[in-house]
Amino acid sequence: MKPPAPQRYTANHGCYGRENRATAAFRSDGLTDSLAGVMSSQPRDAPRVGGGPVRIDVERVLADIAELAAYREPDEPGSTRRVFRDAHRSGRVWLAARMAEVGLEVETDGAGNLIGTRTGRGAPGAVVTGSHTDTVRGGGRYDGVLGVLGGLEAARALSAAGIELEHDLQVVDFLGEEPNDWGLSCVGSRAVTGGLARADLERTDAHGRTLARALADFGRDPETALTGRWPLPHAFVELHIEQGPVLELAGRAIGVVTGIVGVHRVLVEFAGRRDHAGTMPMDQRHDAACAAAELMLAVEALAQGGGGVGTTGRVEVEPGAMNVVPDRARVWMELRSIDPAWVSERRDAALAAAAAAASRRGVGLSVDVLSDEPPTPMDPQVRGAIDAAARAAGYDPLELASGAEHDTRQIARIARSGLIFVPSLDGRSHCAEEWTDPADLAAGIGVLAATIVGLDRLPPPSPGAVR
Ligand code: HGY
Ligand code: MN
Ligand code: MN
Numbered sequence: 001m002k003p004p005a006p007q008r009y010t011a012n013h014g015c016y017g018r019e020n021r022a023t024a025a026f027r028s029d030g031l032t033d034s035l036a037g038v039m040s041s042q043p044r045d046a047p048r049v050g051g052g053p054v055r056i057d058v059e060r061v062l063a064d065i066a067e068l069a070a071y072r073e074p075d076e077p078g079s080t081r082r083v084f085r086d087a088h089r090s091g092r093v094w095l096a097a098r099m100a101e102v103g104l105e106v107e108t109d110g111a112g113n114l115i116g117t118r119t120g121r122g123a124p125g126a127v128v129t130g131s132h133t134d135t136v137r138g139g140g141r142y143d144g145v146l147g148v149l150g151g152l153e154a155a156r157a158l159s160a161a162g163i164e165l166e167h168d169l170q171v172v173d174f175l176g177e178e179p180n181d182w183g184l185s186c187v188g189s190r191a192v193t194g195g196l197a198r199a200d201l202e203r204t205d206a207h208g209r210t211l212a213r214a215l216a217d218f219g220r221d222p223e224t225a226l227t228g229r230w231p232l233p234h235a236f237v238e239l240h241i242e243q244g245p246v247l248e249l250a251g252r253a254i255g256v257v258t259g260i261v262g263v264h265r266v267l268v269e270f271a272g273r274r275d276h277a278g279t280m281p282m283d284q285r286h287d288a289a290c291a292a293a294e295l296m297l298a299v300e301a302l303a304q305g306g307g308g309v310g311t312t313g314r315v316e317v318e319p320g321a322m323n324v325v326p327d328r329a330r331v332w333m334e335l336r337s338i339d340p341a342w343v344s345e346r347r348d349a350a351l352a353a354a355a356a357a358a359s360r361r362g363v364g365l366s367v368d369v370l371s372d373e374p375p376t377p378m379d380p381q382v383r384g385a386i387d388a389a390a391r392a393a394g395y396d397p398l399e400l401a402s403g404a405e406h407d408t409r410q411i412a413r414i415a416r417s418g419l420i421f422v423p424s425l426d427g428r429s430h431c432a433e434e435w436t437d438p439a440d441l442a443a444g445i446g447v448l449a450a451t452i453v454g455l456d457r458l459p460p461p462s463p464g465a466v467r
Contacts, residue, residue: 051162051163055160056153057153064149065149067098089218092133096114096116109230111228112219113174117170118158121167124234126170127233127455128170128237129170129236129237130172130407131407132144132174134178136179140432142429142435143243143429148172148173151448158453165453165456174189182200182203182211182214183332185371201226235385237420237451238420239447242255242424247400247422247424248425250398254395254398254421255423256383257383258383258401259375260405261375262337262374263334267333268331268351269331270291270292270358270364271363271364272328273285273286273325275324286327291357292317295312296331298357309336314330315332336403385455385458388454390447
């Protein structure tokens, strides 16, 4: 097996050869001239937002990332911190303490989102930023974590610069963004935007434990999670690693996300017959695992040719013995595209392939739609604020779609919302090799801080402007 690539922590050594790095790089004291100019000036249109230059201390952020990374599941690979488990819980205790040290007022809402608030001058609605600290099994250090700890650094840097905002600034660690043992992602951001259903809470994991039980064991009241809604934010922005290769290949430090792909997730279950693997002839079997294998290959074939992606990343086979014909197989399938027709056509074709395989093999079939998220465009005003912040700091931002899911999609139900990307080395993510150059971390956090100021200056959102 190829050993993991060594991690590079040399600040300001760009490894992407991007053209704009020379003009865009933060100075050795952590400033960009242009960002400092934006942040320290007292523009005529927003005379009450002032203060000194904003210093992003990337070494401090790297130290925070390393401290949080120490909270990991010891028996799992990479930086594993799955939702509700001990490492996730204790990592959040650390995070709450760090938020308090930074001077934020810390609370956990009814849905289990951890929120640090920096008080503003009292304008209605908060400017909200954040992401998640749970990970996939075997995940890396940056997915989600950057948006939380980068948000914290932005708050810290704004305060150090003496910049007051009209609105409260909230830094949020959303509960359980990654798909969990109940097949649901974005639990916290769904809940506070009205996207969590009672049926979601009644789902059971492999041990028969409901999601409601898991929430209760985590100290949250499931009924409150179901009904608790956030007051409408003034605006929302999330900083995240790209998790793909586009920015790196284009040699750009900053991505402005245009929209988040639609994601359709389905659990397909095949029920066959358990038999002796040595004695049951091949033509008399009802092998559930072989039907599942046909579906997996069908999904791969259907997703070829661009326009979207299809994955069957989780499969369970029972009884899971070498000498027993499997009688049960479960395939978790997801299809993603920015084009809703692409998703629905492939889903129909994949399920038709599953039905044909099941029928040919004399195997039962059941289908459970776990979630169906349509593509979500990002708000033009927030995109504009990110773009302006990036350009003012000397970057040449790239517009791109997000193939990954984010809490931003859920928050976009109640607030104008946007997403900033920074590059991922070799486009890698959801693996231990996940890595982003510290110079890009600094760039992203600097742009986040300036975007927060830009969003603070926006007029109140018009009612009904969000989906
Ligand atoms: O699955 C996703 O796209 C995200 O990383 N949670
Ligand atoms: Mn992820
Ligand atoms: Mn993420």
